[in-house]
Structure formats: C-alpha cells, structure tokens
Amino acid sequence: MNYQLLAERLLPGEYPSLASFEEKYPPRALPKGAEVTRLAPSPTGFIHLGNLFAAIANERIAHRSGGILYLRIEDTDLKRKVDGAVEAVINALKYFDIRFDEGAEIGGDETYAPWYQRGRAEIYRAYAKRLIEEGRAYPCFCTEEELELLREEQTKKKEITGYYGKYAKCRDLSEEEIYRNLDAGKPFVIRLRSMGNPENKIKFHDEIKGEITVTENDQDVVILKSDGIPTYHFAHAIDDHLMRTTLVIRGEEWLASLPIHIELFEALGFERPRYGHNCSLMKQDGETRRKLSKRKDPELSLEFYRKDGYFPRAVKVYMLTLLNSNFEEWYLKNPDADLNEFPFKASKMSKSGTLFDLDKLSDISKNELSKLSAEQMAAFLRGWAEEFGTEAQRGFFADEEKMLRVLSLCMGIGGKKRRKDFTTASQAMEFIRYFFERPAAYEELRTESAVCARVLKDFLARYRYGDDAQAWFASVKEIAAANGFAAEMKDYKANPQGYRGSVADVAEILRIATTGKANTPDLWTIQQILGEAEVRERAELALRDLCGGEDK
C-alpha cells in the first residue's frame, strides 16, 4: 500500500515540516532542575476542589524549582465549551494565590502559543499525516452504531472491549476498500496502529506512586476525530512535547490511559515527560466512599467555599496538608512563614484517596482567622458581605469604629489569649449579630422567670456604665447574693444545696438578656460597646419579653 498517497488523500495539502515545529518550539532555556508543569482544563468554567488540588501541586513544583506553570485549554470537545470559562478558572485560582507564568489569557511569553488546542489543529494534523505515511495510523470508517454493536458483542463474550487486534476491522482494509469508502464520501477517523501486546508488562516510575507496572497498549485508539480534531491522548502527547512540559501532575483517573500515552510518545518519537498521578478527593457515602462528584456534592465546588466565606488561605493550607504529609508538621513549626517556603515534593504526595474532612478545614479556618488583625478581619468580612451578605449585614459596617471594637473583642485582641470564634465569614457575621441587632429570640434560661425578673430589676437599679470590669463584676456578685445565689463559685461548689444557683446563673441571665445568647465573649466589654442606653433598653425588653413582665 502506498501510504504516502493515502496520507495525501486523507489530509491533503502542504503542512509545515515536523522539523519546523521543533525549531519553532525549542527546548526551554531553564536552569537545571527547573520543572515545566501545566494545568490543562477543558473550558467548562467549572473549577472544583479536585482541580485546585492538582493546581496547587503543579504550581508549587514549578515555582519551587524555578520553572514555569502554564495554562493550556483543552477545547477539543465543543460540547464542553462555556463562555467566560477561562477567565473564571484564572480568577478562581488567583483567589488561592495560584498564578500562571504563561498561557491562555495570561500573556507572558508567547513562544509556545497558541494555548487553545483548537488553534493548534494544523500541528496535530501534520503529525497525524506523518503517522499515516509511516503506516502507524490508518483511517477507520466504522460508525458509532457499529462500534456500539462491537462493544455489546465483546461484553457478551466476556472479552475485553475496544478496537484492537481481530476486532479492528479497518486496520487491514485493502487499498481498494479504503479508496472505495473515501470515494463514497464516508466519514472517517484516524486511528493509531498499535504495536503493543498487553501480555507485556512495563515497569514505570511514577513521581507520586513510585514504581508501578503498566500493561502495553494494544488499542487502536482514535487520534483524529472525524471532524479532524485530535482526541485528548493525541493532543496531550504533541502539546506536552512541543510546550516542553517536564512533569505532568494529573488525576489518578488518567493512570488507566497511561499505556496509550506511552505508545503515542514512542510512535511520535518524542521523549516523554515524567508523570505523577495524584489521588482523588473522596467522600463518605453511606457505607462506602467515592470520588467527590460535581453533580452530587456541592462542597466540591469552589463557589461553595466562597459563598460560605471560607478564608482562602485556610482552604489552601488544608489542601497542602492533604497534598504533602509533612506539611502539617512544618506548618506547626513555622506558623507565620510564607506558605511558599514549604519544600513541596511530589514524592510526599499521598498515594491513596483521601476523604474530604470539613471538620479539619474548620479547625484550620479558626486558626488562620485568629491570626488576622481586626482591620484585616473587617476587610475580609466586608468583602464577603458585599457579595453574599444581606442588606442588614452590610449595615453592620456603617460604624467602622464599632466594628473594629467588636472584632477585637471577639478575636481576643489585646487580651492574653486569642479567641477563635470564627470559622467562616457567614458564621462570623451571625456570631457578631447581636452587637448590631436586638435579640429577636432568647436562648433558654436555667433559672425560673420570676427570679430572672428580680435579677434584671436589680441590675437595672445598680448598673453604672462607668464601672470598670472589676466593679461591674462586684455588682453582679451583689445581685447574686441578694437573690439567693452564691456570689463565689467556690462557695457554691462546696455547698450546692445551700443556694438557688451561683453567680454563673446570674451572669447567664444578664447575658441572655443583652445578647439573646447563653454563650458570648466577656459581657462587660459587650455592654461597653453597646453603650448604656442600649444596655438598659435591652434589659427592659428582656424583662417584658423574656420574663413576661413579672414583678416582685
């Protein structure tokens, strides 16, 4: 068979020589050891935790080594295209401090452009043409229906499904048959003529998993679809070679197609990049666990974290602790270090799927947020409120000075110990709400309401706004004593039967009256922030609404 002629018939016209591509996209002039990594999403615009997970690994490895991280868009499937998706991806990642050096919509060095695969059609076809000329690729005229039938037949016979060996009908079509089909105008795809044998096992070094064995590929995979656009596999081999990628960190789901890629690189005569296949994020689903799915699991979406107001650095720290097992220890020792100083290593990446743990994330969030100054916290909350908060919540920021005092109190700024009350912006806004709105409801009291009423009346009679914390608490003790409560905790503990309760119960009454809640930071400070008139007002209100206005 004259492959030369066939190639010309299949992909007519002049294509740039393969050598010219090598020239146009030369090896990168980077210092030794510098890694070139990439992110290659399809333009659905949906970027999720799994993407972020891989993105952080790629970014860290590239930049730790003095290399390059670039963004390539795999838009070979039109069905997946969504407008504005690329910008969405870039912005979402920027939020987590992941920046590209070059790539689609990035600017930077354009030597290796175009970054959209649709813009590289000529390149793929040129290589496909060469493969046809060499007899390593051939046209296939099978329809999708035929392939479907084949699959059913194979399944029924319990044989391996796919287009290979004796099942590859078009692999050995005669020259005559090929041209007859072509003349009839039948659509065709280009398939690789695989030379592999699945009996052969290949040892392979994976940067994350270590030594693994893979089976040789024997599938005559499609490399060019009937519209002349390459499949992922073919585009991957060509792009990562021409863009001079040194290390491909990608999801574990690609491990199964590694044999195809190995054969493709070999057929094309390219040196392979190194690979690292990282585990996926899992979720507990009843008895079993499964890969986080974008349809079922809202927490997979990055949007979920933005809406809830998770602090970006916290999410990043959490990802890092999952990504590198020694990160947590390092971070404990260097709590204030720049995250980029951590010596990230692909070999420290986990081999097995990890269950996503919201509790852990919350804990990290509390710690991260507690490191902020009141000003930083206010800025973070305001940013969140402007985008996701209610009108009322935005109103909290009207009095900036008050907001700063509130945050300082809730974060323990100025005290001996930092408080850690906040996990997310939405939770924090709810937490500080009583500073800005009167209680709409009261948490349950341990003390009967008639007694509460007396305590509140006493409080109203004795409250002096000018009292310092000590004097204030002394008067709370007096109120306690006057109403049959133990003024000293020790006394109460020594003789619980002898009292109606302790000063703690009295404090609870006052706390719930002024905030509606049983648990808050220091009450005296809260009252200082609220102001005398407001404190009295709330006590009166509580007397009426909480205690039914009971007198005596």
Place this chain on the structure above:
RNA sequence: GGCCUUGUGGUCAAGCGGUUAAGACGGCGCCCUCUCACGGCGCAAUCCCGGGUUCGAUUCCCGGCAAGGUCACCA
C-alpha cells in the same frame, strides 16, 4: 468482568524487620478567677485476612479480600 492503584484509630497520617505504633482533626472527661472561645492535662480508639521468610513481622514474599479508578470519535 479485564487491567491498574490503594489498604495503620471515625478522618488525615508518621513509621519501612525489634517502637510503650508519633502527631493533627473529631469524640469523651478534668482543670482554667461568670458562660463560651482560647489554653492545659488526660482517656478511648488503629496495623484488612490467611499463609510463608525470619530468633522476631505493621514493615519483606505469596495468596485472598475489600475499596477506588478505568475500559468513548469526553477530557
């Protein structure tokens, strides 16, 4: 079903022939001048199973089992 990967407390995990089998999150208990938060102390809880190899296996080998991934003209 074939192939590949993975199997240490509830979760993330150190460990890589001899350890009281780290640490973190979560849970529980106690302490900490009024609650909460913070902090401190403590408790419970783990080497998937079965065979080998070895004086000795969580660690090495084999075989099971389980979980996950993948088998498209999607990436």
